[in-house]
Amino acid sequence: MKNIITKNLQLAFVAITILVGVTACEKYLDHDGTELGALAPTKIDDTAGAWKTYTSMSLSEFTVPSIVPAPAAVTSAQYLQEIAEVKAEVANINDERRDAIRYWNGGGILRWNQIMRELVAKNNLPPVENANGTYPIPSSADPDNLNGTGTSFPFSNPPYAARAYAYVSVAQYDALVEAMALKKQYNRKAPNAVDATITPVIVAAPKLASYPSEDAVMAAVTYEFMKRLFPQKADTLYLYKKKEQQKWFKLWAGVSTRSDIEAGERLGKAVFAKVFARFRTDGMANAVGTQAKWDSLTKRIEEKGEVAWKSMENAPRPPMLPFYGNVGTWNMDRNALTSISTSIPPLATNTSEFKAQLAEVKSYTDNPTRENIAIVHYWADGAGTHTPPGHWNQIAEQYIVTAKQSEVRTARNYALLNTAMMDAAISCWHTKSYYYYPRPSQMDNSIKTLTGLPNFPSYTSGHSTFSAAAATVLSYLFPEGATSFQAQADEASKSRLYGGIHYKMDCEGGMKIGKAVGDKAVLRAQSDGVQ
């Protein structure tokens, strides 16, 4: 008996050792969450050329010879040469190109949104303090920190990210609207429709006219914007490779010609230039402020006899973009923004109501439940992530994919969502600097937080403002999800109270203001010509 056990033990030992060895190979994830099936829109939205753009422009600006002039006829010698090139490329297909075709065939706007959220997460890390206790300020002139700036650029924190998502979405939408108008005007067929011997590789035969290429438009407008938002060498190279793939994949797949693509690229660049003009002058350059300006925020509150926010970091860090509240808005004018943002003042810190709210924060953090911690962490979207606006883009993605929306409609919906969230950020940051309210941990240093304590004033909650605005817009776009969006916004809002970094009034105030901001985006959505 003993021998049998002993022998079997030896066998078992060898077997388990082998098993451990086998399971020990290269690790990977089966799904990284970027998987997208082939995009097959339920509606092609071929009238989208009439939709209202964000940037003022007319089609005649783009029909000039240097951008998208009338294309050569499909019977022309030049076009036949292009057809020959398409055939050659289709014949030259390889696995790398097949992978690229499958990737971009999931939807260009969806892909770029994923890429942007990835780059936001990559760059969303606060600068390290200098030896003397000051902090370097990221500089777009020295993105790789090669010239002594002391930190890389950007620090894609929530306000930065909200702006990035908004501008890229707007630029993509405006460019696609113009592309749709030009497609309709020129109505040139795709090469596989001209020459039936061309069989599309992986992709479906296009239902839209081919000239200019919408993929090249997206590639150009997005790349031009994003390389300025994420100018580090490695990021720009990454973006360039993605751009080149999207630009050419439909030629490799047999459904676009070189002139379709080159016209699309020129259009993308032209629309980029117009949107970028607004970007450069929207007030972001003054959002950081200076020591004197930061001090004046503190002084203004202290002169009122109130407690001013101060950084709880060591060394104390300047507030995150405290003058972002002055950046230009999308869906309302400045007066409307100021009015919305200062409509609900916070409690004075010497009131019993305030003390009760402070005690409530502490009660959530003293003995946190596992369920509450899960909520805190699910919605934290802090440093190193795609931020709360990124999270709401992720939520929107599921609905866009399920609804099988066309590229231009996807762009429009992201533009509505992301302009609303940028307005939410502007409004919330306006409120934060206006009241400059201390965080719970500043008022009671025994409050230990379950997520990172954001380095800017408490009132109102950014998560609440973002989430209410996003839920309002998404509920308009996807009424079937309204109940879920609202429940998620409520949970995102409460997560900040559970985490010990916000009072209830921050969350409630943020929800109300966020809803008002979202309503303004819905007003636009109701009048942009989209059915």
Next chain:
Amino acid sequence: MKKLSKYSLLAILLLTTLFAKAQTMTDGIFMAKGNLCGGVTYMNDSWNKYWEGTLYRENKNIGTITTQAVMLMGNYGISDRFNVLASLPYVSTKASAGVLHGMNGFQDLTMSVKYRLAQTKNLSVIGSVGGSIPTNNYVADFLPLAIGMQSKTLFGRGVLYYTLPADLALTLHGTYTARSNVKVDRTMYYSDKGYFTNEMMMPDMVNFGGKFGHYSYRWQLEATYDQQITQGNIDIRRNDMPGLCDKFDFTKVGFIAAYRVPQLKDLQIILTGSKVLTGRNVGESTNFSISLTKYIDFRKNRTSEIPTGPICRPGDKNHTGSMTEEHKEH
């Protein structure tokens, strides 16, 4: 008996991480058939400097991270050369500065079997396999204050135990640990790229090390050396928090001192200390522990010839531990 303790928790950046690892799991000692050794360990691990990737730094917003653990451990002799072992720590963390909340709770149950594959005159060749499983849904994705990694593990280990004259002994051990991926509370994170999922991949780990010094039934004083290498190449990014899938590497030296107290029926007291000398994505931690262990012989019909308690020197009757309750070695 064994020492249960020891470098139990690997001082990972948060330390957290840790597999609580009883010393017996990596040494050459076996409990005699029918004997159970049980014990309790208190462990304290702290650091105020760490390696962010390979960059050595401090962080005034966390100050000193202290991890304390109380671990229960058991080791039962199915035969003189085949033991089963189990351990379960309760872990508590805190940061001395900043506002981040500490964590506490029961961590992972580790179980293993250990088998003496071969025995020459002075050399034991030992194999061990085992695994660990989280005992509850504690928060893992909160380094460096999480109490553990939430990963299920499976490990295989080899141990060489070489006894020398004058009660000296040399032990070498190596372990390969396969770790399951982990589900976290969030659905987006960035490590080597962006992931839009709540699943994190956990690279496997290799641990090896050794110890040398005096080892006898009554006394133990040994110097220890340990090395951990985590597969993959994911470092903490500049000024980021650590992630579960990071490359947690370290080199650590320390000591073990133990004594069985005759007046307390050979209750064993074990002290250990260790210090991380160099690392990557881990704290430069200082670790100490104290353990109390006791063994019980469950056999009804013992004869004076069979070993009782720990078999400290296989094949050497003078060092096999007490032969009976009445004939303890002095």
